[in-house]
Amino acid sequence: MNCNVSECRKTQVNICGQVMRISLRRICKLFLVIVTFILALVLISVTNTERIQTKQIVFTKFVKHEVKHVKRSYRRQLSLQKEQQVVDHIKFQRKTNGVNSVADDENLGKDEIVNKNGKIKQNRIQNVKNVMRKTVQSDIFISVKTTKSNRNSRLDLLMETWIPLAKDETYIFTDNDSPIPENVHADHFINTFCADSHYRQGLCCKMAREYDIFMESKKRWFCHVDDDNYVNVPALVGFLQQYNHSDNWYLGRPSISHPMEVLDRANPGQKLAFWFATGGAGFCISRGLADKMVPHAGGGRIQTTGDAIRLPDDCTVGYIINHLLKVPLTKIKEFHSHLEGLHRIPQHQLSDQLTLSYFNSNVIDVKGYSHEKDPTRSPHIHLSLIRH
Numbered sequence: 001m002n003c004n005v006s007e008c009r010k011t012q013v014n015i016c017g018q019v020m021r022i023s024l025r026r027i028c029k030l031f032l033v034i035v036t037f038i039l040a041l042v043l044i045s046v047t048n049t050e051r052i053q054t055k056q057i058v059f060t061k062f063v064k065h066e067v068k069h070v071k072r073s074y075r076r077q078l079s080l081q082k083e084q085q086v087v088d089h090i091k092f093q094r095k096t097n098g099v100n101s102v103a104d105d106e107n108l109g110k111d112e113i114v115n116k117n118g119k120i121k122q123n124r125i126q127n128v129k130n131v132m133r134k135t136v137q138s139d140i141f142i143s144v145k146t147t148k149s150n151r152n153s154r155l156d157l158l159m160e161t162w163i164p165l166a167k168d169e170t171y172i173f174t175d176n177d178s179p180i181p182e183n184v185h186a187d188h189f190i191n192t193f194c195a196d197s198h199y200r201q202g203l204c205c206k207m208a209r210e211y212d213i214f215m216e217s218k219k220r221w222f223c224h225v226d227d228d229n230y231v232n233v234p235a236l237v238g239f240l241q242q243y244n245h246s247d248n249w250y251l252g253r254p255s256i257s258h259p260m261e262v263l264d265r266a267n268p269g270q271k272l273a274f275w276f277a278t279g280g281a282g283f284c285i286s287r288g289l290a291d292k293m294v295p296h297a298g299g300g301r302i303q304t305t306g307d308a309i310r311l312p313d314d315c316t317v318g319y320i321i322n323h324l325l326k327v328p329l330t331k332i333k334e335f336h337s338h339l340e341g342l343h344r345i346p347q348h349q350l351s352d353q354l355t356l357s358y359f360n361s362n363v364i365d366v367k368g369y370s371h372e373k374d375p376t377r378s379p380h381i382h383l384s385l386i387r388h
Contacts, residue, residue: 139220143210146227148176154227204306207313220245225282249286252277253335275329276318280337
């Protein structure tokens with residue numbers, strides 16, 4: 001009897017053990033199934049999230065591309081409208097002034113840009129790109145380079161003609177302490193203490209002072225002329241209004257038909273070439289470009305650069321702008337020097353010219369006036385333009 005009871009207990013224990021083992025196996029299998037199911041859900045969720053993100057990225061890129069395209073099209077259309085407005089405005093002004101032969105020019109609204117390779121390409125007039133006020137006469141810094149020996153022969157003539165029209169904008173750079181002219185502000189008559197010669201050292205010294213004093217001002221344009229230039233002030237103001245002073249503009253006229261070539265002192269045996277605007281015709285530099293010239297021109301470095309390349313002031317300016325800064329010279333035919341045949345300029349187009357000059361018998365052909373009575377033609381040109 002006792003044996004049977006003992007055997008029964010052993011049998012019950014074995015059965016319970018088997019049942020527990022079976023239950024544990026089922027629980028483990030169920031746990032694995034649940035874990036697998038959860039992992040599958042997570043994987044599906046991650047995959048769907050990646051797909052959604054991918055679709056969102058693609059959609060976002062598409063939207064950005066379309067927005068850029070619309071903006072680009074709008075800006076292009078707005079730019080064309082502004083350019084056309086500028087051209088129409090110039091045409092209207094010139095027709096109003098009676099200069100129909102110029103107003104009907106098919107190239108109106110374009111300028112010739114001479115790049116470093118000597119090729120001329122057309123470029124539309126650059127109107128102010130953002131909403132800002134129009135350039136006015138007080139935004140222009142007109143520097144006149146002169147010397148002691150030209151005080152009576154040249155400078156006095158400027159005082160009697162165009163300088164009174166731009167008294168506040170004109171700065172005269174000389175090399176002596178001669179009396180200040182009546183039509184010039186005291187602080188606008190500057191003794192540079194440079195050499196009173198027409199050699200490289202004296203010329204570059206004065207140009208360096210011109211540039212440095214311009215940089216101290218808040219003006220938009222730096223326009224250099226010589227003391228034998230007549231400046232058509234109203235025309236110059238209207239001309240500069242067509243350009244954005246914040247951009248890089250080097251406006252002038254070369255005196256030679258090819259780039260200036262000099263020895264490259266950094267590479268012996270080689271030459272370098274660049275364009276420059278002759279100072280004898282005058283040239284203008286925008287504030288944006290003048291700011292970029294500082295490392296090569298500021299603090300008297302124009303003279304240092306001129307000594308390094310052994311060239312005069314206007315060539316040195318061209319070297320800095322066209323060679324070092326890679327900014328092209330924009331060729332403006334309305335700047336004139338005595339190095340060209342001035343008699344070829346028609347009298348009815350004088351009001352369109354920006355600067356004029358003279359040298360001995362090479363003068364503007366003004367009918368009715370002899371060379372003996374008016375050897376430079378400047379007074380009569382001035383009277384003619386004032387009446388116009």
